Amino acid sequence: MTNPTTSLPLYERITRKNTIARAIELSILSLLLSLLAYRILSFQDHGFSWLLASLCESWFAFIWVLTVSTKWNQVEYKTYPQRVLQLKPELPPVDTFVTTADPVLEPPILTVNTVLSLLALDYPADKLACYVSDDGGSPLTFYSLVEASKFAKLWVLFCKKYSIQVRAPFRYFSGESMSSQDTSPQFQQDWKNMKDEYEQLSQKIEDAAKGSIPCELAGEFADFMNIQRRNHASIVKVIWENKEAGNANGGVPHLVYISREKRPKHPHHFKAGAMNVLTRVSGVMTNAPFMLNVDCDMYVNNPQIVLHALCLLLGVKSDKDCAFVQFPQHFYDGLKDDPFGNQLVVLFEYVGRGLAGIQGPFYGGTGCFHRRKVIYGLSPYEYDEEISGKLSDQNLRKTFGSSMEFTKSAAQILSGSKSSSSNPHDLLSSVEAANQVATCVYEYDTAWGREVRATFLASTSIFIHKLLNLTGA
Numbered sequence: 001m002t003n004p005t006t007s008l009p010l011y012e013r014i015t016r017k018n019t020i021a022r023a024i025e026l027s028i029l030s031l032l033l034s035l036l037a038y039r040i041l042s043f044q045d046h047g048f049s050w051l052l053a054s055l056c057e058s059w060f061a062f063i064w065v066l067t068v069s070t071k072w073n074q075v076e077y078k079t080y081p082q083r084v085l086q087l088k089p090e091l092p093p094v095d096t097f098v099t100t101a102d103p104v105l106e107p108p109i110l111t112v113n114t115v116l117s118l119l120a121l122d123y124p125a126d127k128l129a130c131y132v133s134d135d136g137g138s139p140l141t142f143y144s145l146v147e148a149s150k151f152a153k154l155w156v157l158f159c160k161k162y163s164i165q166v167r168a169p170f171r172y173f174s175g176e177s178m179s180s181q182d183t184s185p186q187f188q189q190d191w192k193n194m195k196d197e198y199e200q201l202s203q204k205i206e207d208a209a210k211g212s213i214p215c216e217l218a219g220e221f222a223d224f225m226n227i228q229r230r231n232h233a234s235i236v237k238v239i240w241e242n243k244e245a246g247n248a249n250g251g252v253p254h255l256v257y258i259s260r261e262k263r264p265k266h267p268h269h270f271k272a273g274a275m276n277v278l279t280r281v282s283g284v285m286t287n288a289p290f291m292l293n294v295d296c297d298m299y300v301n302n303p304q305i306v307l308h309a310l311c312l313l314l315g316v317k318s319d320k321d322c323a324f325v326q327f328p329q330h331f332y333d334g335l336k337d338d339p340f341g342n343q344l345v346v347l348f349e350y351v352g353r354g355l356a357g358i359q360g361p362f363y364g365g366t367g368c369f370h371r372r373k374v375i376y377g378l379s380p381y382e383y384d385e386e387i388s389g390k391l392s393d394q395n396l397r398k399t400f401g402s403s404m405e406f407t408k409s410a411a412q413i414l415s416g417s418k419s420s421s422s423n424p425h426d427l428l429s430s431v432e433a434a435n436q437v438a439t440c441v442y443e444y445d446t447a448w449g450r451e452v453r454a455t456f457l458a459s460t461s462i463f464i465h466k467l468l469n470l471t472g473a
């Protein structure tokens with residue numbers, strides 16, 4: 001789809017000029033081939049060691065050819081986020097997922113920063129939702145998110161008012177944010193207030209980690225009482241619901257806390273299991289056609305990532321041309337000049353771009369926008385076909401399980417109907433359905449884990465490079 005108002009493309013695919021690199025690689029190839037030819041021609045004059053050496057060199061040459069061909073045709077995607085913005089009010093809703101598993105190894109202040117950077121994205125707040133999956137079942141994580149949602153009301157306003165680039169407060173306040181920005185007295189005052197507020201938030205979380213959780217939330221905490229981390233019922237809590245549908249600049253996006261059911265006898269499949277639950281819970285609540293997932297120790301360092309991703313997801317000729325859009329990771333606080341290669345530059349910068357030139361990179365597990373219907377098992381070959389057979393009640397139940405709300409939402413996504421976005425419902429009314437799809441036996445005798453959430457391997461993907469990074473530790 002191109003932008004209907006201007007008919008300008010939402011993105012351009014640019015082939016990188018790498019003539020010199022190719023020339024060098026071709027000369028290495030000719031050297032390799034001459035070495036092999038020399039080995040073969042002078043076989044008789046040498047013994048076993050010659051044979052062994054030529055076998056090793058042939059293997060090396062083979063691997064080398066594979067590697068070079070991966071990097072041969074590197075492409076970049078140039079995206080035009082402002083053109084996507086002109087699609088208002090038809091911008092699609094987007095669900096974002098954060099996974100956390102342990103409040104000690106992954107301190108909640110990290111998760112809070114990840115969540116704040118998502119809530120403050122440059123995208124209509126009424127179309128964004130953030131779901132946090134807590135495999136630790138921790139009241140501390142829940143408490144931190146409740147406090148963060150209060151802080152978010154100020155933070156989101158501040159970020160949008162001053163077009164702040166880094167929207168994870170711990171990074172923002174640790175840099176030279178003050179000097180590089182607006183120096184008006186108003187900004188300085190707001191900046192100081194925000195810094196104080198953030199310090200108070202961190203302090204509250206720290207105090208709660210040391211002692212007990214303040215009792216004003218006692219009611220909400222009942223679900224966490226006497227539970228064991230690996231043995232408890234599902235907990236789904238709507239921490240904040242955005243009720244400003246239609247008001248594009250209004251407020252803070254939805255924030256939902258989920259701790260899926262865990263029982264000692266049932267395997268929970270770690271992050272993959274959490275992602276499945278996030279997909280289903282968001283399905284019964286907001287059912288956005290696109291979903292972004294990040295780990296709790298990452299933050300979004302470009303507030304326009306949704307727009308950049310949509311340039312590709314909406315800009316391709318047919319939906320089947322792009323199943324997911326993935327962003328490379330960028331690691332903060334690394335050593336100068338990266339002497340140990342920790343930034344994985346070769347992987348992201350060359351192999352990733354090269355794979356993008358062939359078809360698309362593999363899903364790396366994080367920093368990725370998925371098209372929901374692909375996750376639901378719609379293969380690229382089915383896009384233009386009649387899929388009503390797939391949508392029969394019996395088939396839906398077999399594939400997606402017994403929740404009526406969920407199978408209905410899945411049918412909506414598979415048939416491409418947009419009613420999910422135009423007809424938002426009260427999140428609280430779906431908490432019961434959400435609890436049902438977050439149980440540990442929900443997937444039994446369904447296609448989850450086999451057909452559902454596996455098909456992305458068969459679809460194409462697009463890797464945007466350098467443009468936007470998700471930062472992880």
Ligand SMILES: O=c1ccn([C@@H]2O[C@H](COP(=O)(O)OP(=O)(O)O[C@H]3O[C@H](CO)[C@@H](O)[C@H](O)[C@H]3O)[C@@H](O)[C@H]2O)c(=O)[nH]1
Pocket residue numbers: 098099100101102106133135269270271274294295296297364365366
């Ligand atoms: O039972 C679990 C275990 C882990 N996680 C979450 O999964 C994410 C990744 O786990 P981590 O232990 O940090 O794994 P890494 O080695 O860092 O994993 C990297 O590599 C994986 C693929 O190999 C990707 O899936 C990850 O996103 C990527 O960060 C974190 O947010 C965890 O909180 C859960 O939600 N539940």
Ligand SMILES: [Mn+2]
Pocket residue numbers: 295297
């Ligand atoms: Mn990690």
